Amino acid sequence: MSEKKQQVSRRQFLNYTLTGVGGFMAAGMLAPMLRMAVDPVLKPSAAGDFVNVGLAVEDITTEPQRVDWLVEQVDGWYESEVSRSAWVFKDENDNIKALSPICKHLGCVVSWEGSEDYPNEFFCPCHDGRYYKDGTNVPNTPPLEPLDEYEQKVENGMLFLGMAKPRGEA
């Protein structure tokens, strides 16, 4: 194209304006819909309240025991009580540990000494995942991370648990 012809032709101008205006309208239409669809991702993650799990601190031993308790769950427009579980024990330094039973491989439920073959370990029946007592995954079994730990606090001698967090964040 020669220098002179570089100027915008009538056809080009109309094409650009039409595409521009059309694109603007389409974007105006689609933006709210997409924003609505991705809203769950952009919502701040809910901070969990601490709930009394009904276990007195003096009853916590060095042997992991399973506690189940109920929490209020708000799921969009639906509110319900759902159960949570934890394996609770005192470690060698007398610190309370509350481990989540959710396997870090693919989310099955682990049990303390769930297999006769592996005493003194948490065991996941789904793919033979194993964890040492402190929740650390046994190398060369499917799980790649330690069990999550519940946020905890003690009030009036009772144990309160919050959200389960990955090791190091609790």
Add this chain to the structure above:
Amino acid sequence: MLQKIYDWIDERVDVTPIWRDIADHEVPEHVNPAHHFSAFVYCFGGLTFFVVVIQILSGMFLTMYYVPDIENAWKSVYYLQTEVAHAQIVRGMHHWGASVVIVMLFLHTLRVFFQGAYKKPRELNWMVGVLIFFIMLGLGFTGYLLPWDNKAYFATQVGIEIAEQVPLIGPEIKTLLAGDENIVGAQTLTRFFAIHVFFLPAALFALLAVHFLLIRRQGIAGPL
């Protein structure tokens, strides 16, 4: 980049003739508002379709949150209306669009009527248009119940009783619509939902396809 992707595909599949066939055709002078401003009346058909597209898109996104169940329908609409960012706008588009689409459809019909564009050979397309109109009324009627608030409930109650006035088979029509002989309730809501989001849109697509195919085959009616 885009050009390259297009060329790559075109070289193998030869898509250009396909979209040329669909999109590339002369707009006769008497239909072009740039020549005669009064030709804007020819836009109403396209505008109707545009609003239908809005209805379908916004409806699809509303369905991400909406539940067709009498315990949760109202709560889910209230939730999306108050808690979900921009969902209020999307519901607004669907809510107002449902009225605008009828207005556009009516204006389009008026244009066709007063220009006599329905005359031979286009009688068939007029009939298809009338069916589209009924489908649209059906969408409005069934959609109106979905929020499951008082207005929705009583409007449907009345609408169903209107249908019951049909001679002879009135009571059967009523039961068929409501899903129960006496109750406007759980079964009515699921029924209306299914009709609103699956049956009628499917019928609408089929009719629109026929409508547009006929237009492409017969061309737009000549000037007055």
